[in-house]
Amino acid sequence: MRYRHNLFVTPTSGLSDHHHWNRYLANMRHIFVLRVTVILILIGCQKEKSADTYATNNSATTIQYATGFRVAYQDDGTKLVEVLYPFQGATSGYKYLLVSKGKTVPSHEADVRIIRIPLSSIVCTSTTHIPLLDYLNETDKLSGFPTTDYISSERARNRIDAGKVQELGVDKGLNLERIAMLKPDMVLGYTMNSDYGQFKKIEDLNVPVAINAEYLEKHPLGRAEWIKFMALFFNKEEEADSVFKTIEKDYLNTKALVDNAAERPSVLSGVVYGDAWFLPGGQNYAAKLLRDGGCNYLWSNDTSNGFLELDFESVYERAYNADLWIGVGSFESMQEIQHADHRYARFRAYRENQVYTSNARRGAKGGSEFLELGYLRPDLILKDLVKIAHPELLEDHELFFHKKLE
Numbered sequence: 001m002r003y004r005h006n007l008f009v010t011p012t013s014g015l016s017d018h019h020h021w022n023r024y025l026a027n028m029r030h031i032f033v034l035r036v037t038v039i040l041i042l043i044g045c046q047k048e049k050s051a052d053t054y055a056t057n058n059s060a061t062t063i064q065y066a067t068g069f070r071v072a073y074q075d076d077g078t079k080l081v082e083v084l085y086p087f088q089g090a091t092s093g094y095k096y097l098l099v100s101k102g103k104t105v106p107s108h109e110a111d112v113r114i115i116r117i118p119l120s121s122i123v124c125t126s127t128t129h130i131p132l133l134d135y136l137n138e139t140d141k142l143s144g145f146p147t148t149d150y151i152s153s154e155r156a157r158n159r160i161d162a163g164k165v166q167e168l169g170v171d172k173g174l175n176l177e178r179i180a181m182l183k184p185d186m187v188l189g190y191t192m193n194s195d196y197g198q199f200k201k202i203e204d205l206n207v208p209v210a211i212n213a214e215y216l217e218k219h220p221l222g223r224a225e226w227i228k229f230m231a232l233f234f235n236k237e238e239e240a241d242s243v244f245k246t247i248e249k250d251y252l253n254t255k256a257l258v259d260n261a262a263e264r265p266s267v268l269s270g271v272v273y274g275d276a277w278f279l280p281g282g283q284n285y286a287a288k289l290l291r292d293g294g295c296n297y298l299w300s301n302d303t304s305n306g307f308l309e310l311d312f313e314s315v316y317e318r319a320y321n322a323d324l325w326i327g328v329g330s331f332e333s334m335q336e337i338q339h340a341d342h343r344y345a346r347f348r349a350y351r352e353n354q355v356y357t358s359n360a361r362r363g364a365k366g367g368s369e370f371l372e373l374g375y376l377r378p379d380l381i382l383k384d385l386v387k388i389a390h391p392e393l394l395e396d397h398e399l400f401f402h403k404k405l406e
Contacts, residue, residue: 061237064248065222068213069229076106079117081232086211087191094211098232115208118234119185123168127372129188129212130156132230135243135376141234144168144182152363152372174198180205186233188212218305220289220378221248227376250379251292254386257393258294265323265389267295268315268349271331272341276309286327289378293385294393298322312343324388325349326356326402334405353404356388360403370401 061071072080079098086093095112099105105114123144124130130153133139139155144166151157159165166182169175179187179202187202187209199209210233214226224247231240258264267290270279280286282302290297298319299308325347331337334355337344344350358381361369374381384402387394 061228063225065219066217066225068216071232078106079232083211083213085216086213087193096210113208115186115210121184123184123187125189127151128375131373131376132227135227136231136234136236136239138234143184146170146174149365150367152367152369157364172198176201179207186210214375218285221251223375224378247377247379251382254379254382255292258386258390261294261390264294264296267297268319268322268325269327271329272312277312277315278307278309281306281308289381289385293382294389295385320346321348324354328355328357355405356402357405358401360401
């Protein structure tokens with residue numbers, strides 16, 4: 001299982017957060033071995049595409065921001081779902097034919113995998129999958145997860161505490177015997193490369209696997225829109241559309257507050273790990289959020305959409321006078337930051353106590369809510385950023401994921 005990467009930062013982000021990090025670290029040359037999402041991590045790396053709409057008379061499903069999946073509703077009542085970019089640099093994707101239970105499987109191409117719906121049980125492998133179940137009211141279908149301590153969701157934790165979610169080991173070492181005993185209707189996986197070996201072993205158990213590639217979306221609302229992907233397996237398209245529209249409206253309304261802001265505070269992000277300072281490239285997902293939040297991210301002119309690896313002095317030269325420092329990995333106090341590297345205290349943002357972490361909320365077992373819920377709720381992240389950068393525009397908002405370090 002994994003945490004996907006910390007949306008704002010670096011290899012030290014969420015060091016206790018297993019899933020996001022498996023993703024991030026794979027892309028950062030395996031700098032640090034974690035059992036996480038990191039979430040990570042994280043990087044929207046596929047080619048830009050204009051937003052497409054896929055709809056038929058059979059469904060109101062539309063895809064406005066996400067570029068990594070699509071669905072076509074067939075005349076026979078099945079759904080053909082395509083994950084177009086399953087991992088960074090992929091030249092082909094995966095196809096899934098969703099067939100109602102009890103119905104005859106129609107003829108199909110050899111590379112199409114069959115999944116029976118609606119799902120009665122599901123194994124998830126990333127904490128970012130959990131909120132999708134929560135918001136669709138399908139958390140009771142979760143039957144297995146690797147390293148359950150990383151889950152923060154109260155609904156899922158109640159189910160775990162009741163012994164209804166099987167512990168499946170650690171990410172790349174999923175316990176196949178337990179999966180075989182669970183016999184879930186589907187395993188929802190993720191991959192950072194073309195290695196399908198573990199998923200092939202699961203499929204050999206006659207357990208279908210579907211790949212979720214939300215982390216490759218470059219637009220914050222594109223990642224959130226993957227709730228519509230999850231909904232396809234539960235016939236919950238209308239519910240997913242309703243949830244997404246609420247998130248989208250909230251995000252766009254918040255962005256509009258700062259679209260014409262006369263002043264934008266300058267922002268530094270990231271921390272040093274090893275010999276390099278890791279921070280978001282100018283076209284990275286995190287950089288997009290900072291721009292939409294009315295911030296002047298100091299590397300916004302950079303053309304990369306991954307993460308930059310810079311030496312300390314080059315970062316200091318550009319950002320020593322930055323107004324804000326947002327995203328400081330796993331650091332939990334100002335003292336901890338200075339103890340890690342006394343040079344951090346040279347930055348104006350540090351001296352003026354304008355340093356913010358995104359790990360303000362932790363689950364019962366210490367999991368990061370930001371890494372778990374952040375992909376689905378970019379509207380909450382954006383409100384936090386506007387509150388930090390332009391507090392007068394959101395006087396009633398209390399920081400949700402973020403907090404100022406003391």
